Amino acid sequence: MSDQLPPAYPPPPPPPAPGPAQVRVQAAAPARRPNGFWAFLKALGRGINITRLVVLNLLFFGVLFIVLLFVFLGAVGSRELRMVKDDSVLLIRPEGRLVEQFSDPIGAAISRLSGNKTRQVQVRDLVGAIDNAATDSRISRIVLDVDDLQAGGFAALREVGAAIDRFRATGKPVIAWAANLDQGQYYLSSHASKILLDPQGSVLPTGLANYRLFYKNLLDKIGVDVHLFRVGQFKSAAEPFILDHASPESKAADTFYLGGLWDTWLSEVAAARKIDPAKLRASIDSMPQQIASARGNIAQLALDQHLVDGLATEEELIDGLRKDGVPAGKNGEGVRSVSLERYNAQIASISPFNSKPGVAVVVAEGEIVSGKQPQGQIGGESTAALIRKARLDKKTAALVLRVDSPGGEVYAAEQIRREVAQTREAGIPVIVSMGDVAASGGYWISMNANAILAEPNTITGSIGIFGMFYTVPNALDKIGVHSDGVAVGPLAGSFDITRPLDPKIGMVVQSIIDKGYRDFVGGVAAARGKDFASIDAIAQGRVWTGAQARDRGLVDKLGGLSDAIALARSEAKLGKDAPTRYIEADLGTFGRAVTSMNDSAALAIGRSWGMTLPKWLSSIDERLPELKLLEHAQAGRPNIYAYCFCSPQ
Template sequence: MKDFFKQVAATFVGLLIFSIISSIFIFIGLIGMSLSGSQSNTIKNNSVLVLNLSGSMNERVEDDFQAKITGQMTGQIGLDNLISGIRKAKNNDNIKGIYMEFGAFTADSYASMQAARNALEDFKKSGKWIVAYGDIYTQSNYYLASVADKIYLNPQGQIDWRGISAQRLFLKDLLAKFGVKMQVAKVGAYKSATEQFTGDKMSEADREQTTAYIGSIWKNILKEVSKARNLSTGKLNEYADSLITFAAAEDYLKMKLIDGTLYTDQIKNEIKKRLELKDSEDINQVSLADMADEPDDEAYSGDDQIAIYYAYGDIVDGAAGGFFSRKQNIDAQTVCKDLEKLKDDEKVKAVVFRINSGGGSAYASEQIWHYIVELRKAKPVVVSMGGMAASGGYYVSAPANWIIAEPTTITGSIGIFGMFPDVSGLLKEKLGVKFDEVGTNANSGFGTLSRPFNAEEIAYLERYIDRGYKLFRHRVAEGRGMTDQQVEKIAQGHVFSGEDALKIKLVDQLGGLDAAVKKAASLAKTKSIYTKSYPEPVNWLDQLLGEVRNESYLDDKLRAEFGTYYEAFSILKTINKQSAIQARLPYMLKIN
């Protein structure tokens, strides 16, 4: 017994010591963060803003306290921070130019790249220069780099320029090997999300719409690169058809895609020449982090607030993980509460709802739709669409006073579906599980794992789905000032680019977040404004006490190995936890 108490006491003391040591490390980390945050970031004269473009760019990157403490930073760039930093650099007389160095850099969409490129275009209006350098330019990176005054490439580098393709992954035959089939009820000839699990190739309707919207995106890319590099769109298409990805660097120079070839150490001399520095002098470099605390001369400053509410990721009903979850979601329960607070906040005169989502739960989308309707009764609501605002993403956008999209935004997809796995083949044929059943009523066994739905049950589901589709269609008609019949002509799950959506009145204007803020101020009839972003950052204490990450180390490794293909498989492990009725784009949309 004495040994038992000794062991208990030892365990208690060990835990106490561990807690004390952990607290000390956290305290030291907090002091370091505090000191670094309090240091002056005054920009020296003759500086250059250095954009090290590697990792991934998302709508908004949360300030991760845990990552700062442990030193395990995510390698993510927030589009909002990037645009803000570029705008501040434009108006700072001490910054003479921007140097962009491209690494393995990706963005969630071409629309995000387009927004960043537009900010760089605006920077050049100040008369300042931009220089780009890369060892290898991916196609989307070259699109962004093309805005530069000069583009340099490593002598052994490459430019990936081959046009855009959209790939679908089909899992029907894979599931069949395990005795699993997907039972589907859907509305919309173009609603192709379910085809991934029920077909083995793209339907003609999906092929038609996909060809149209990737064609629209490519046309925008060609137009802007053509203007920047003084090359015809025909010549750029010729290069793409020739697969110049494998050309020699000197050939890119002849094609006028670059302005020179340099090794990494040689690019410094090019920057020094522009800054009129001697070889012995150092370059004053400024990072995006340095720009964070600098004043923004173009920032709105006034008495009336325009709230910018960021909503990006899958639309779900209930959080799918805590703050440290790697997968960002639009949790309807949280969003609705936030929107209600904005409605009741007298300081807020208008709301810009920044949406980047391919949809998700139809039920959750309806809840957010309701709260935006209520918000609009109190103050103007302007939607700013990012890379995607489709299906459920469009559902929640429809009631806004005004909708603004990037030309390369993917939107529309007005349609819903229900998808239910039939695992009876796996259980009975593969695993040898036997079932028997008794029931009190005709449909008391509905949803059982022992058999697929019968014809009568499928008919009930289809009527339910059809009712949900008609509600979605009517919501759009109400919001856009159309009849249900007019919406039907552009619905059926049809996906459009932002540019094409403007032609059919699904959006009101092409542009970015700044255009949305200006429109919101105009609708609110106020000029003395300031902007504030929501949801507000989670403070360090709430992060520390919050829920742990809900994904495993294995998830991270598989995602790193399979890239975007991983998302298609990961949906299988959570399919029973999702809302039965979905308003979303295809589960996996890979655009190269």
Template sequence: MPSENQGFSVWGFIKGFGKLLIGFLLLLQGIIGLVVMLLIVGVIVSVSDNLAGGKAARVDVPKGAALLLNPQGVLVEQAEEVDPFEKALEEAYGVDEPDQVEARDIIRAIRKAKTDERVAGLVLDLGGLYAPASSASKLHDIAAAIEDFKTSEKPVIAVGDYYSQEQYLIASRADEILMHGFGNVVLYGYGSYEAYIKSLLEKLKVTSHIFRVGTFKSAVEPFMRDDMSPEAKEANLAYLSVLWREYAASVEKARALPQGSVQRYADEMPPLLEQANGDFAKLAQRYGLVDDLKSRPQQLAYLKEKFGADKDGKSFKHVALSRYLKAVGEAEPDGEAPNIALVTAAGVIVDGEAPAGVAAGGDTIAKLLKKAHDDENVKAVVFRVDSPGGSAFASEIIRERLLELKEAGKPVVVSMGSLAASGGYWISSPADEIWAAPTTITGSIGIFGLLTTFENTAAEIGVYVDGVGTSRLSPLIATGVGPLPEVAAELIQQSVEEGYERFLRVVSEGRGLERDYIDSIGQGRVWIGETAQGLKLVDKLGDLDAAVAAAAERAGLEEYDVVEMVEKLTPFQRIFGGAAARAMKLAGLDFAEARAHQSALRKLFAQIKGEIELLDSFNDPSGLYARCLSCELR
């Protein structure tokens, strides 16, 4: 019997090993098959792209059609590269991630349509557009493009179920605004509100170590207070008031409303609504915010009457924004005229590499600036900055490249987007000239450091840290569960103070202003574009086109091409860039995550994800940040 048991065990081992080997071979075969499939798809996409000369397929624009301005997604300065394969997977799993829409694409389409004989008018359907409050200047730029479009005497009609405050700024430019009878226009102004967690951290016995310089540097206030400081309220209200004033004046002018109408509408909404018997839509119509109330079928019928029906008669004759952009393409440089390079730093400034549209990677932006530096045909650079700042180290890496450009005799003109604060101002300061919009949020010249430790929380559950080290700084090894050594805290505070002094020197040198003057308007205070001009932080007010013209003038150019410096991914790279992650998704390993997006807790998960991404962006090697968190209005 023993020998039989032993023989059975050996045989069982052999059979088990055989099954394991077969299983491994089948898995390997599946992986190889997947890779081959992706390779084939990549080659097909690459070949088709090459055959098309890298240009979009032909899209016909019907004669007499309306351009349907129906952007779907979040309004941004620079959109993330779209991966069609990953997009298809997201749709397959039901993951509803919002797209990104570049303001420049919308403006380009409007400008093309103005002189396009095929386009008979403009229809604004803005229900799918989301614009954060901090994107105010982008909204004003789009509104200005529509105003210019109207000089062609082509009609502009806005349609929608309702209009958010941001959507309405654009819609107000329409000749006619139609809204559903159950819709509303709610204007509530601008605000800056934070969740303050000092007491919560105390209850959890979490220790926050805060290091900052600047009376108005409020980024870390939520960790050290239970309310907003008077200094932060003063600074925030100052720039928010200008944002609101510009918004109100813009809408009142577009709709021919008496001065103060928008403020009254926001302040006196309850009694005004009572007069309209609680009907938001009728209130908006009576107040002059919309022209007519129509159901969806009625709106469609009206557009058919205005522009004619399409081929199948189901809709009005139109071409949607995305298709029109493909139809008109992008202007290609002729290769003969000198170039003005356009380099964009959009998003939080982080150390290292980062894809466009995700963050402004210090090394990534520096590489693009180096490319402009080395290109002999580039005679000037327009540096578009739309960033709340971030890593002080990454900001300095970018600034060094800008100084190299100037040393090479190539003018550098900064064009500020909606937000160019803190580190965003750091990288703007060395420019020969700085342009901003009246509603650009800028300044916030200050530095902070933040570190949380959990020694008291750990002690509550009976966890303690002890040990020995060879220097006074050795306890840093245990910091986190252990306390922050006092000597380390002294070092960090000194580093923050030196970082602030360096920030002052950077701005002083770049702007040719005294250090003490910069300190007086610094201290972490946020300024709005028009105020910043008076303070000499900004030279002129104007859009990106004005900055390009200024760069051309400085370079002595009359004829030139604007060439955008970006890291373009090939179709092959787009597909294989995240092959491992996509393979995991195909295997169903991310299915739970996909389902989470569809659950009732979707918003909560999104908030948690946002907080994780926020923490992940704090990657400065020295732990020093020139970032304006209060500027990033939602």
């Protein structure tokens, strides 16, 4: 017996020796060389895949770095905000147009992040900061510099001015300083304790005007025929397309409401500055002669007329604040101050979450257009959805609709009005607060509220309807093109803009306009508890100031947004501490993250990267309003509007 154990498995047999045939096959099949083109494609594919992975990783880690940086700087910024020192000055230096809400909130946040100007200032931000500073022991006074503020109307300025009055009532001073003041900027500055003007500056109140461009001659030259259908003796919104001048009715109506606005400006400025109104009017009426007599020294003339309290450069302003006890700023420069943006960021960071029932505020600002629209325009669907969202929210005890709109498309306005009516039917009080303008369609969406509040210098009314339809056969004829064919049916082809307007279609469109006017006037009459004839007498497309509208029963009370919120709390039987919530469109995760960035963190990131933004992100659309109205017009159909071109200059 052998000493070795047998293997667990028998070893495999050796491979058989290849036969002659196998040898010949192997000899006939040498190794294949890869095709050069396919090898190139494979290498290219591998390169693209590697590049894709590298780019994705860079993007991932880049975004992660930015998020972590936001969190870190946000925490640092919050600590800085909590360290607003005693005896600080709240520096209010608004830049851009005064608005009810940002037309592009994400763009505004990115502009702040980059250190660029946002070109828009929310009324609520100004008012909120001033009211909070009134009870903030760390804020000793306000310095107001409105050189770069652009105001579209006087009602929003009056809202901010009322907040300044409340601040002054606590015993704290407000010093307004500027290099130059137009009449809107001066209107706001007149609420200050003291107005200082740069020695090379000016104050130039000019009065009010409403001039428009008229396009009829141009349209005649190019062969475009505009067919206007309207109801309302004073409904002049579409006159530029059918006339080459303003109608006498339009001029008469404009003179009346502009005169009312100017009277309000004079009386309120005179009261704030403690000047006799008649003397103030006379000095402005003779301003050209007085400037000539002062040899062009407008600053000295403003001082002599008591429009300002002193002349001072910015350095002299700082010296005066230091003499009044304001400590020097960082590194001994300037004075100890906190900017409006940084102060508002602090207010937002310490505002507690409040789940109690309160007042919901929906802002309706801009033109009324069908469908879903971004902020800055009122969408028939989107704004109605915001009101519906507020109504269905169990925390909504009352609704305030803040309206700043010249109107727009009739059907879109009706969609919003219906939501207002349904909110009232649900037992939720609705208060309308009118801003600078709430006319035509802006009044349409307001009329079913429990109460309507307007400022004395709000522009409202313009209850009227018009429709436009244009045809271009003459324009085609000028280039030798003609339209011809057949139609089956009484109205077939009637809305073809290449053919002359059929009189039967004109009758149809005018009937639609007549019905729209009856619905508008009838709806106002029912909402205001009046008969059709009494509303018709003050409608007819005529424009009124808020004070004139109150006297004619179109407005219930004079007051601003804060008064409307107080009335809403009262109607809903809420306490004075009931919260106020703005109902706005959801910005998405990224939008919320960007807009929630506090000012210190945003500026730190922007300055560290030296970021700049393209001008189009902060530009304001200043196209001609008459032409802008037609942006949403559809060819081949009548376009029905409740719109008012009534913003003074």
